[in-house]
Amino acid sequence: MSLTNSDMLDGGNRLPLVEDFYTIQGEGFHAGKPAYFIRLGGCDVGCRWCDAKYTWNPKVFPPVDVDEVVKRAKACAAQAIVITGGEPLLYPLEILTSRLRDMGLEIFLETSGTHPFSGEFDWVCLSPKRQQPPLAEAFGRAHELKVIIQTEDDFLWAEENARRVGRYCRLYLQPEWSVFDEIMPKIVEYAKANPRWSISIQTHKFMRIP
Numbered sequence: 001m002s003l004t005n006s007d008m009l010d011g012g013n014r015l016p017l018v019e020d021f022y023t024i025q026g027e028g029f030h031a032g033k034p035a036y037f038i039r040l041g042g043c044d045v046g047c048r049w050c051d052a053k054y055t056w057n058p059k060v061f062p063p064v065d066v067d068e069v070v071k072r073a074k075a076c077a078a079q080a081i082v083i084t085g086g087e088p089l090l091y092p093l094e095i096l097t098s099r100l101r102d103m104g105l106e107i108f109l110e111t112s113g114t115h116p117f118s119g120e121f122d123w124v125c126l127s128p129k130r131q132q133p134p135l136a137e138a139f140g141r142a143h144e145l146k147v148i149i150q151t152e153d154d155f156l157w158a159e160e161n162a163r164r165v166g167r168y169c170r171l172y173l174q175p176e177w178s179v180f181d182e183i184m185p186k187i188v189e190y191a192k193a194n195p196r197w198s199i200s201i202q203t204h205k206f207m208r209i210p
């Protein structure tokens, strides 16, 4: 279900765009890789520590033609696209992803998995949230499970989710930024004791890039 008027989206030919820009992916499996970010507005998950609260209300971001965004992505040197939000799966993504694919670009998705999948992706990063857990289908689609750790209780939540993903899904624990100093030593110890987990850091914050 869309948070914005579905007629305005014309089946996915238009999407509520917050911003699009070329940068370096800071976190998760593709950390360090140059990528063009397409950030869509709208999210109904409501994480307290969300660092993209400005994206939550899609009405603030009038729908933009997908072809315009794809043209901008193609005009730079990017080989990979990160579709993020907000929660991008609120919207039909078939048209966006097929246009990007036609351009020969790799397509990565960042999602909470709380809405049905649409579109085709080369890589899906699933970041589950307790207050609105992912739909069952999201676990089978995930190439990467990235769990945000704010307190030690979140390790249990991480394990619950890890039991549901596929065998080859990469597992990441990522410190919640506002408690980085307190939680980081605990994450280090947890990963050392449970080495199927790796640690993801928001390196873009250290690089001072978006």
Ligand code: SF4
Residues within 6 Å of the ligand: 043, 044, 045, 046, 047, 049, 050, 051, 052, 053, 055, 085, 086, 087, 112, 129
């Ligand atoms: S799911 Fe993502 S965009 Fe939505 S509130 Fe949580 S952190 Fe923010």
